[in-house]
Amino acid sequence: MVHNSSETFMVTPWEVKGRIDYLKLAEQFGVKLLTEDDIEEIRRLANNNLHYLLRRRHFYAHRDLNVIIDRIRMGLKCALYTGRGPSADLHIGHLVPWIFTKWLSDVFDMELFFEMTDDEKFLVKGVPLEEANKYAYENALDVIALGFNPKKLHIIIDTEDIKYLYKIAIRVAKKLTISTVKHTFGFTDSSNIGSAFFPTLQIAVAFLPTELYGEEAPVLIPCGIDQDPYFRLARDIAEELRYPKPSTIYCKFIPALTGEEKMSASKPETAIYITDDDRDIKRKIMNALTGGQPTKELQKKFGGNPDKCIVYQYYVVFVENDELVSKIRNDCTNGSILCGECKLILYEKIVKFLHEHREKREKARDKIEEYRLSSKF
Amino acid sequence: MVHNSSETFMVTPWEVKGRIDYLKLAEQFGVKLLTEDDIEEIRRLANNNLHYLLRRRHFYAHRDLNVIIDRIRMGLKCALYTGRGPSADLHIGHLVPWIFTKWLSDVFDMELFFEMTDDEKFLVKGVPLEEANKYAYENALDVIALGFNPKKLHIIIDTEDIKYLYKIAIRVAKKLTISTVKHTFGFTDSSNIGSAFFPTLQIAVAFLPTELYGEEAPVLIPCGIDQDPYFRLARDIAEELRYPKPSTIYCKFIPALTGEEKMSASKPETAIYITDDDRDIKRKIMNALTGGQPTKELQKKFGGNPDKCIVYQYYVVFVENDELVSKIRNDCTNGSILCGECKLILYEKIVKFLHEHREKREKARDKIEEYRLSSKF
Numbered sequence: 001m002v003h004n005s006s007e008t009f010m011v012t013p014w015e016v017k018g019r020i021d022y023l024k025l026a027e028q029f030g031v032k033l034l035t036e037d038d039i040e041e042i043r044r045l046a047n048n049n050l051h052y053l054l055r056r057r058h059f060y061a062h063r064d065l066n067v068i069i070d071r072i073r074m075g076l077k078c079a080l081y082t083g084r085g086p087s088a089d090l091h092i093g094h095l096v097p098w099i100f101t102k103w104l105s106d107v108f109d110m111e112l113f114f115e116m117t118d119d120e121k122f123l124v125k126g127v128p129l130e131e132a133n134k135y136a137y138e139n140a141l142d143v144i145a146l147g148f149n150p151k152k153l154h155i156i157i158d159t160e161d162i163k164y165l166y167k168i169a170i171r172v173a174k175k176l177t178i179s180t181v182k183h184t185f186g187f188t189d190s191s192n193i194g195s196a197f198f199p200t201l202q203i204a205v206a207f208l209p210t211e212l213y214g215e216e217a218p219v220l221i222p223c224g225i226d227q228d229p230y231f232r233l234a235r236d237i238a239e240e241l242r243y244p245k246p247s248t249i250y251c252k253f254i255p256a257l258t259g260e261e262k263m264s265a266s267k268p269e270t271a272i273y274i275t276d277d278d279r280d281i282k283r284k285i286m287n288a289l290t291g292g293q294p295t296k297e298l299q300k301k302f303g304g305n306p307d308k309c310i311v312y313q314y315y316v317v318f319v320e321n322d323e324l325v326s327k328i329r330n331d332c333t334n335g336s337i338l339c340g341e342c343k344l345i346l347y348e349k350i351v352k353f354l355h356e357h358r359e360k361r362e363k364a365r366d367k368i369e370e371y372r373l374s375s376k377f
Numbered sequence: 378m379v380h381n382s383s384e385t386f387m388v389t390p391w392e393v394k395g396r397i398d399y400l401k402l403a404e405q406f407g408v409k410l411l412t413e414d415d416i417e418e419i420r421r422l423a424n425n426n427l428h429y430l431l432r433r434r435h436f437y438a439h440r441d442l443n444v445i446i447d448r449i450r451m452g453l454k455c456a457l458y459t460g461r462g463p464s465a466d467l468h469i470g471h472l473v474p475w476i477f478t479k480w481l482s483d484v485f486d487m488e489l490f491f492e493m494t495d496d497e498k499f500l501v502k503g504v505p506l507e508e509a510n511k512y513a514y515e516n517a518l519d520v521i522a523l524g525f526n527p528k529k530l531h532i533i534i535d536t537e538d539i540k541y542l543y544k545i546a547i548r549v550a551k552k553l554t555i556s557t558v559k560h561t562f563g564f565t566d567s568s569n570i571g572s573a574f575f576p577t578l579q580i581a582v583a584f585l586p587t588e589l590y591g592e593e594a595p596v597l598i599p600c601g602i603d604q605d606p607y608f609r610l611a612r613d614i615a616e617e618l619r620y621p622k623p624s625t626i627y628c629k630f631i632p633a634l635t636g637e638e639k640m641s642a643s644k645p646e647t648a649i650y651i652t653d654d655d656r657d658i659k660r661k662i663m664n665a666l667t668g669g670q671p672t673k674e675l676q677k678k679f680g681g682n683p684d685k686c687i688v689y690q691y692y693v694v695f696v697e698n699d700e701l702v703s704k705i706r707n708d709c710t711n712g713s714i715l716c717g718e719c720k721l722i723l724y725e726k727i728v729k730f731l732h733e734h735r736e737k738r739e740k741a742r743d744k745i746e747e748y749r750l751s752s753k754f
Contacts, residue, residue, distance in 0.1 A: 162543040173571025193558050194550025197574035
């Protein structure tokens with residue numbers, strides 16, 4: 001748990017509050033920023049290819065990324081690990097880190113272990129267990145729809161696949177005191193004992209590939225920086241448990257359309273859901289906060305400010321085409337595009353993506369078992 | 378955890394200290410003593426038959442035993458549940474409650490769910506996980522050797538059968554705060570988070586038959602009274618989780634041969650192990666603390682005191698034959714038997730039992746899977 005000293009923002013795995021200073025957050029968590037050298041190294045290894053979310057520094061910080069890069073260069077075993085707390089339909093922001101993870105999996109030929117923490121949503125967030133479990137399956141469809149090969153994606157549903165995790169989890173648990181868990185996650189004596197135990201399961205998956213492959217296989221974990229407390233603990237105890245330390249690569253949060261800090265399932269207007277119809281999407285985008293001028297005339301005269309514009313930030317994370325994003329930025333700054341036009345272009349991009357995504361997602365419905373860890377290990 | 382106010386004894390699931398006042402302990406835990414009426418009711422239901430461990434009040438206290446008795450009378454579903462923390466070879470004292478449990482299972486036609494808590498031994502007691510797991514199998518042989526039918530005995534090994542327990546355990550965990558677990562079991566902020574979570578698994582088995590049978594099936598738990606804290610919590614939360622409250626029937630501890638309070642794996646001379654050879658057994662019994670007089674002459678003149686005699690207490694819990702036990706008591710009191718002779722008779726009884734037990738236990742080695750829950754549910 002990190003409270004900023006000036007109390008302007010707070011980030012925990014369950015809550016993000018305030019306007020986030022990402023440099024300060026990285027410093028507070030003690031993670032490293034991605035340097036030009038890191039980025040160039042990845043580009044070289046990826047055959048002079050670089051994912052737009054790296055180019056644009058949406059993924060911006062890490063722990064020991066170099067360990068994974070070195071192993072990839074040397075052809076040594078490693079794996080990817082990320083996850084989802086399933087409690088509701090996804091918004092498109094959830095897909096962004098997974099799109100990047102899919103790229104890593106393809107380019108560096110790594111298997112992805114994907115943990116659905118239905119137990120966490122029940123224990124920490126009070127979602128009924130049956131509902132969290134149902135959403136584990138629903139959300140899995142969205143992961144599969146991104147185009148994974150069933151040989152490369154291993155979905156773990158905590159309450160159903162606990163047999164893979166429990167032995168590792170109790171070894172983790174033995175290294176973590178009640179005190180450590182309280183201080184790391186902000187639990188108190190009034191917290192339920194399940195929420196306090198849960199971190200051992202999120203940590204366990206970081207060590208699972210080494211167990212399943214029967215050889216040292218450190219993981220790279222692409223995820224939101226709010227998940228760092230789990231993996232900081234995982235790294236603290238890895239050596240004692242004779243597992244390789246997990247590496248991480250962290251992305252920023254995607255801002256809410258309304259200009260708040262993070263999209264939120266409890267405020268539908270802040271995000272575009274996978275299930276939203278075109279009309280909903282249009283309304284939400286047209287109502288989004290921009291960096292534009294109050295009137296058409298002022299916009300044409302002074303131009304807008306893309307750095308304060310949520311719509312522009314959506315271009316950055318959802319539109320791969322560099323030329324288009326760069327043109328939008330220039331046209332905005334020099335006043336040659338109005339917010340309405342700009343929003344319509346984004347709307348069309350997102351609607352096109354979502355139509356295709358929903359089609360792939362439905363096609364995955366019958367094949368979900370092939371992508372589960374339990375069908376392979 | 379119960380500390381006696383006068384500090385003369387302490388009983389927790391992991392430690393028993395001091396000379397135990399069983400009446401006071403029952404009062405402190407808030408459990409009921411078995412009455413003559415209870416005992417008679419059981420005798421009637423058991424076709425005028427009564428197990429010697431009940432006749433002699435080795436099982437002496439309970440919670441809601443009448444609920445189970447009523448259900449048996451009405452032919453309603455219920456089950457038995459007990460267990461073992463596997464970390465070493467057993468001593469014969471461990472078998473005593475299971476012998477009684479076997480009788481209950483036979484006479485009232487109830488299935489027994491038997492939990493091997495290898496996770497607990499690792500988390501709370503620091504036994505290596507592989508060793509605790511190995512002893513889960515070894516100890517299972519001793520349970521099976523008591524003569525169970527594989528259809529009626531369902532052995533659960535926590536680390537291997539966690540899939541049966543985890544969903545129930547997290548529902549239990551959600552009802553227990555860190556504070557409750559700390560106060561009930563004496564954990565502190567320095568305790569590891571696994572030991573604090575473990576009680577949810579011991580509680581989970583109390584609710585498992587209801588899940589597996591798909592109908593209300595309260596359990597009766599025959600065990601040492603030191604296990605009451607688990608089941609007190611289980612009873613506290615059962616209704617909220619829509620499970621029937623477990624009932625319990627508690628036995629006393631079996632004193633150490635050396636006169637200490639409880640047999641102890643860390644002090645070999647205090648107990649007779651299943652694996653002890655005849656010479657070890659003879660030595661241990663011959664060295665046992667008795668209620669006899671210092672010399673043969675004084676013994677013949679004044680007689681011994683069976684109520685202060687460990688050897689006599691062993692007769693009470695290990696020798697089924699009432700006539701023999703009663704004769705030993707009389708002969709001791711009136712000085713017509715010397716301690717040496719009395720010990721030799723006990724030695725022969727125990728050696729005979731153990732020879733047969735070890736034979737049955739080896740025969741069980743190939744059949745252990747048939748007795749596991751996982752082969753049936």
